[in-house]
Amino acid sequence: MTARKTSTKFRRPSKTKAADIGKASPAIILVQPQMAENIGMVARAMLNCGLTDLRLVNPRDGWPHPLAFKTASGADVVIENARVFETTKDAVADLHHVFATTARARDMTKAVVTPNQAANEMHTAVADQHKCGVLFGREAVGLHNDDVAIADSLLMVPLNPAFSSLNLAQAVLLIGYEWYQLGSDRPPLVNEVRLDTRRATKKELIGMFEHLERELDNCGFLAQPDKRPNMVRNLRNMFDRADMTEQEVRTFRGVISGLVKNHQK
Amino acid sequence: MTARKTSTKFRRPSKTKAADIGKASPAIILVQPQMAENIGMVARAMLNCGLTDLRLVNPRDGWPHPLAFKTASGADVVIENARVFETTKDAVADLHHVFATTARARDMTKAVVTPNQAANEMHTAVADQHKCGVLFGREAVGLHNDDVAIADSLLMVPLNPAFSSLNLAQAVLLIGYEWYQLGSDRPPLVNEVRLDTRRATKKELIGMFEHLERELDNCGFLAQPDKRPNMVRNLRNMFDRADMTEQEVRTFRGVISGLVKNHQK
Numbered sequence: 001m002t003a004r005k006t007s008t009k010f011r012r013p014s015k016t017k018a019a020d021i022g023k024a025s026p027a028i029i030l031v032q033p034q035m036a037e038n039i040g041m042v043a044r045a046m047l048n049c050g051l052t053d054l055r056l057v058n059p060r061d062g063w064p065h066p067l068a069f070k071t072a073s074g075a076d077v078v079i080e081n082a083r084v085f086e087t088t089k090d091a092v093a094d095l096h097h098v099f100a101t102t103a104r105a106r107d108m109t110k111a112v113v114t115p116n117q118a119a120n121e122m123h124t125a126v127a128d129q130h131k132c133g134v135l136f137g138r139e140a141v142g143l144h145n146d147d148v149a150i151a152d153s154l155l156m157v158p159l160n161p162a163f164s165s166l167n168l169a170q171a172v173l174l175i176g177y178e179w180y181q182l183g184s185d186r187p188p189l190v191n192e193v194r195l196d197t198r199r200a201t202k203k204e205l206i207g208m209f210e211h212l213e214r215e216l217d218n219c220g221f222l223a224q225p226d227k228r229p230n231m232v233r234n235l236r237n238m239f240d241r242a243d244m245t246e247q248e249v250r251t252f253r254g255v256i257s258g259l260v261k262n263h264q265k
Numbered sequence: 266m267t268a269r270k271t272s273t274k275f276r277r278p279s280k281t282k283a284a285d286i287g288k289a290s291p292a293i294i295l296v297q298p299q300m301a302e303n304i305g306m307v308a309r310a311m312l313n314c315g316l317t318d319l320r321l322v323n324p325r326d327g328w329p330h331p332l333a334f335k336t337a338s339g340a341d342v343v344i345e346n347a348r349v350f351e352t353t354k355d356a357v358a359d360l361h362h363v364f365a366t367t368a369r370a371r372d373m374t375k376a377v378v379t380p381n382q383a384a385n386e387m388h389t390a391v392a393d394q395h396k397c398g399v400l401f402g403r404e405a406v407g408l409h410n411d412d413v414a415i416a417d418s419l420l421m422v423p424l425n426p427a428f429s430s431l432n433l434a435q436a437v438l439l440i441g442y443e444w445y446q447l448g449s450d451r452p453p454l455v456n457e458v459r460l461d462t463r464r465a466t467k468k469e470l471i472g473m474f475e476h477l478e479r480e481l482d483n484c485g486f487l488a489q490p491d492k493r494p495n496m497v498r499n500l501r502n503m504f505d506r507a508d509m510t511e512q513e514v515r516t517f518r519g520v521i522s523g524l525v526k527n528h529q530k
Contacts, residue, residue: 045435047425047428048424048425048428048429048430048431048435049424049425050425073430074428074430075428114446116446157442158445158446159313159314159442159445160312160313160314160315160445163312163313163339163340164313165313165338166313166438169435170310170313170434170435170438173431173435173438173439174438174439174442177422177424177439177442180423180424180425181379181381181423212520215524216520216523216524219523219524219526220523221519221520221523221524231516234513234516235516235517235520238507238509238513238516238517239507241506241507241508242503242504242506242507243374243506244503245374248374248499248503251496251499251500251503252500252503254486255477255481255486255500256524258481258484258485258486259480259481259484259486259521259524259525260524260525261484
């Protein structure tokens, strides 16, 4: 990594407007994060999911740190607004519900939830004007039991048990992703991309079928009367499934004519 | 990054047993990946989610590459078994259902699915003994339209529209995560009744496309060079959507030959 390039662009202006983002979204709390690069990558993953409240407990490399801006890849709004706390207790002081991420079961009597369940609980909490946060431990070490004890629930990501270690930004991304998917103001996904065109009418489709079948009769492809009805049905079914547009019907009629007419010259 | 340290531990023994992993899980296909580090991080994210079939189309830095082992953080089984292909077409030849990840809408008529929907469809396909794969484009550039055209569906991850760019490994992680969450004990979705037949492989479909395009070249339908690529892509997209069976591919090749040959007598 280019640890030398610390001088420039330390506080470049943010490209993303904070106003775009819901204010009540959960806080992401990194406890004793070690590498500033990882904090930047966390900021990027957070903003991907509409999260902006980043809190750092006693970051090893100090704060602010230019490498965090570098790896945030433009999520500067998150980095600029990050707050530093001395202790985990201080960092969660204003929150109503705290989740502690953990890769292993702890000897504590706490509810264990998946990211999806946590996202559900957080949306419910936010709707009730409650503030939530998720604690993440130090890279490769995780949270101390004392930090876990502060939390209301344990959050475990179900992954391949033989190989479940995630880096910090990926763990944040999965939890943010579930939060975002459940969000209410998310723009609906269109099911199909179809520009400047419309679905073909049945009349247009049938015209195309009859065109094809006429030519297939002409060339002898449908010459066996006992097989013809089934062949025709199968071909029509196949094209029906393609959900053709009006433009595609015209193109395919051009294909039929093209294949046939060339040889009639 | 330590690009110098290429000599040692190039093929250290794998820590994870391949036998632990489901054999029918989807393939992850990276088209022209640039940085070997990213390939390693993709391998790690794959194994987190129980995926092991990694395919590389024309990787810029060559393959195998020591930096990929380094960033795979122990997911060596994925790196060791990765296969390299010259073209995307070759890489998907044995697959029945292919998703193309894309960050933006394309001017193509294809279904658009979320990771969750794609995971559902892939589990259904695997239950039917069909093989699936997901295409990922080059870092920061994405897939070419020609690669997208090979796919059956577009896969878009719903994220903060003001800041949606993910790195390669994170995109793979989110899709693998949805795949893993849906697990193998999920009751299969039965979307289609299709007896005594199987879905066409990409190789069979591409053979059919090339047959059609050859004849359309012969008859002059594709004679305008500036319009040809778009025409070809649109036709392929249309047939892709029809989810053709192997029997239908043979029938349609008979249709093409029938329309052409009659006039050659």
